[in-house]
Amino acid sequence: MADKTRFVYHGHSNVEIHHGKHVVQLDPFYTSNKLADIKADKAKPHFILLSHAHFDHTEDVEAIAKRTNAMVICNYEMSVYFEKKGVQRTHGMNHGGGYEFPFGHVTLTLAFHTSSFPDGAYGGQPAGLIIELQNGPTVYFAGDTALFGDMKIIGKLWDIDLAFLPIGDNYTMGPDHAIIAAKWLQCSAVVPVHYNTFPEITQDAEVFAKRLKKKTGIRGLPLKPGESVEF
Ligand code: NI
Ligand code: MN
Numbered sequence: 154m155a156d157k158t159r160f161v162y163h164g165h166s167n168v169e170i171h172h173g174k175h176v177v178q179l180d181p182f183y184t185s186n187k188l189a190d191i192k193a194d195k196a197k198p199h200f201i202l203l204s205h206a207h208f209d210h211t212e213d214v215e216a217i218a219k220r221t222n223a224m225v226i227c228n229y230e231m232s233v234y235f236e237k238k239g240v241q242r243t244h245g246m247n248h249g250g251g252y253e254f255p256f257g258h259v260t261l262t263l264a265f266h267t268s269s270f271p272d273g274a275y276g277g278q279p280a281g282l283i284i285e286l287q288n289g290p291t292v293y294f295a296g297d298t299a300l301f302g303d304m305k306i307i308g309k310l311w312d313i314d315l316a317f318l319p320i321g322d323n324y325t326m327g328p329d330h331a332i333i334a335a336k337w338l339q340c341s342a343v344v345p346v347h348y349n350t351f352p353e354i355t356q357d358a359e360v361f362a363k364r365l366k367k368k369t370g371i372r373g374l375p376l377k378p379g380e381s382v383e384f
Contacts (some may be wrong), residue, residue: 157383158289160315162376164188165209165350168294168317172286175199175256179294179317180210181217186372188350193217198289200256202284205268206234206276209343209350215240226259230277234270248280257286258295262307264298265324283311290314290384293338297347300330304337313340315384319347320361322353328361335371342372344382 161169165186170177178198183189185208193213201223204210211231215238218225224242225235232245246252251260260283268276282294293307293316307313316338319325325347326334335343343365348356362373374382 156289158286159261159381159383160292160344161381162344162346162378163190163353164378166204166294166297166317166319166346167345168344169196169198170284170286170292171254172256172289177202177256177284178217178223180204180296181213182209182211183213186350188378194220195219198223201225201230202259202282202294204264204294205279206231206266206270206274207270207297210297211270217380218242224254225284226254228261228277228280229277234274234276242278244307248278251283255287257284257289259284262293263301263303264296265301266297266299281307283307283313285311291330293317293340295319295334297325300326300334302337304334308338308340313338315342315344315382316340317344317346320345320356320358321348321350322356325354328356328364329341331361332365332368335365336369340371342374342384344374344376 159171166180168179183193218240229245232243262281264279266279268279284292318331359377365373
């Protein structure tokens with residue numbers, strides 16, 4: 154029996170995965186994140202996974218990586234960007250490619266969005282992440298994205314236990330499209346992310362979870378910042 158994996162939500166799309174002895178940080182965003190329950194200097198990841206370059210997903214990467222020596226795993230362009238900033242351990246990938254890391258297997262999938270750093274540097278193409286945790290659950294972290302038809306293929310290629318889907322609308326899909334996404338992905342549960350951080354992405358995650366259950370039978374797990382769920 155595999156150990157349980159714990160997913161901690163820090164508001165926005167900032168998620169920490171505790172899997173065995175590994176801590177894997179997804180899209181760290183603490184400093185300008187009014188919902189964050191902790192400060193960036195409390196984060197102690199071994200690996201940092203990134204969906205795209207926008208500040209609300211990468212703001213604290215450089216500081217955390219330099220302090221912890223965490224490996225930054227992301228698309229090739231972002232890996233070069235962080236190398237130039239002096240980050241010691243990076244691993245560049247690209248869409249459709251997968252790689253076996255100590256905690257599990259990561260594949261970059263498509264995301265329909267944009268990707269540039271706050272300083273204007275090109276951030277490559279945005280991605281979603283499939284994370285097949287070793288002897289653990291399979292996670293789909295959609296990143297920032299619109300609904301797109303290939304989510305049906307992602308649902309066929311992987312047996313997804315837990316999907317992190319944006320519901321904020323305006324910059325990403327909203328609740329209605331996230332419900333369709335969950336259906337296409339055939340995932341077991343959804344944690345809604347990327348909402349309530351900014352006025353233009355205000356949503357009610359409890360209402361989303363109820364509608365998701367009613368329309369698809371899929372469990373919604375609206376987490377408050379600092380809360381976690383085990384799988
Ligand atoms: Ni974005
Ligand atoms: Mn974003």
